[in-house]
Amino acid sequence: MLLWFLRVKKEYLKQVLILLVGILLPITTSFIYLLGVTPFHIDPVPVVMFLTNALYLWAIMSFHLFKLSPIAMERVFEHMSEGVLLLDRYRTLIDYNPAAALIIPVLAKKGIGYKIDDIFSGIIKEPAFIQWLRSPKDHSQYDLMWEKEQPFYYHLTASSLFNRRGEVEGRQIVISDVTEQRLLQEELERRAYIDGLTNIFNRSSFIERTQMLLEEDAQDTAILLFDIDFFKQINDTHGHHIGDEALRHVVSICQQHLKMADLFGRYGGEEFAICLPHHSFEEACHIAEQMRHSFEVSFFQTDEKKVRVTASFGVAHTANDPSILETLLFEADQALYMSKRQGRNRIYASTGSDYMLYQKQDLPPASH
Known part of the structure; x- marks a missing residue:
């Protein structure tokens, strides 16, 4: 009881003291009476009980003996x-x-x-x-x-x-x-700019960040657009879940050829966009060829068979076109259209006045 008393808050210390006195006083007088040491063997307990009741009444009136707010506040504080x-x-x-x-x-x-x-x-x-x-x-x-x-x-x-x-x-x-x-807030913000299937930038976020990059420094910046060839056929033949795997497979290969400063986004459906800052026209075309070649020689495994995908590329560069994002995207899209019209699985690049086929370079086989 002593330890409990020491832990009592000072806000209701008086209440506890009065309760202790009211409890201990009758017990003590009863013990004294039982020992036979009271004058004339008079039982003092009734008198003491009267006094303790008077003490309780006085405490209720003066100190709000049974006031619950300190106890309630303590319970709230603890819980x-x-x-x-x-x-x-x-x-x-x-x-x-x-x-x-x-x-x-x-x-x-x-x-x-x-x-x-x-x-x-x-x-x-x-x-x-x-x-x-x-x-x-x-x-x-x-x-x-x-x-x-x-x-x-x-x-x-x-x-x-x-x-x-x-x-x-x-x-x-x-x-x-x-x-x-x-x-949760960070996840919602991430979902606002990340494509949920491929975990790269979505279209709006890619455009926004590329626009900011061009405004800061448009020199030697390339835009690559590429489209998975015959993607509808993959979906129809193997199912949409395999189509999703094809998208993730393509993204994984591209990320092996990109740097931290490069921007990579899903432009829509099976079409992707890449922004390469501080790359010459030739370097940008070479990176596109590395990706195209890696697609061509690699595959991903389904439950039934190995599936290969190819892609068609379009390249635009600030050295040949105005450093305006809409113009660069338009030129890259037109170059991509030329790649698909000329047989797919190839790269066309905008020269500003025309579109040229980027000749395949001698590249080592990509790792399987």
Whole structure:
């Protein structure tokens, strides 16, 4: 009972003391009576019970003995899903709830009695966050990304605590775990610009990013458009699930020939677009030929057989055409149309005034 008493919050310490006196006083007097040491063997218990009842009545009137708000507040504090840190006016931690202990395990060793910035400075190397902890600004907020075993995202809100005279007595920091919401938001944002089947840029995102790239530096930039040959036949013969595999197969091969700075997007259906910054016209055509050749000599395995795909390419370059995305896409599309009209599985490139067949180079066989 002593340990329990020591853990009692000071907000209702008087209530507990009165209850203890009211319980222990009759027990003590009964024990004294049983020992036979009361004057004239008088039983004092009825008198003591009258006094304890009067004590309870006085406590109810004066101290709101059975007032539930401190108990209710304590229960809410203990069972909140958000972590709560209570600081005094010197930023020293004076209390925290179980949720905060789960979020910040170091509180078990370095908790009450330590300054809040000292607690966090050893586990979070983010000067802006430590500065925020030291700031006295009321109702301030901070979004924190904390690398534990994996990234966790927290939203922190700090507010001042006032006494009855309106003076600042301390500070309360509420920590909300928003990791799930943040990851969901990132996934939704990713889906807004990524093609779900191939995990490359979708059409609108590819156009937007290529436009930004051309506005920054349009010199030596090439646009490649290519289309899988006879894709409808693949779908009709093997089924749409094999058609999806063909799309992923093509994307996987292309990514082996591209750099981080290159932009790659699904332009629509079985058509793809690539932007190659800082590549000459000849380099762009050569990369297109490497991809075309890799398609031609590779295959992917279905349940029934091995399937090969080929593709037709169209190339446009800022050295030959205006550095306007719409114009480059149009010229690349026209070159692609020439490739398909001239027999497919080949590359045509825009020269600005005409379209030329890019002659196949002697390339080593692609790995199977």
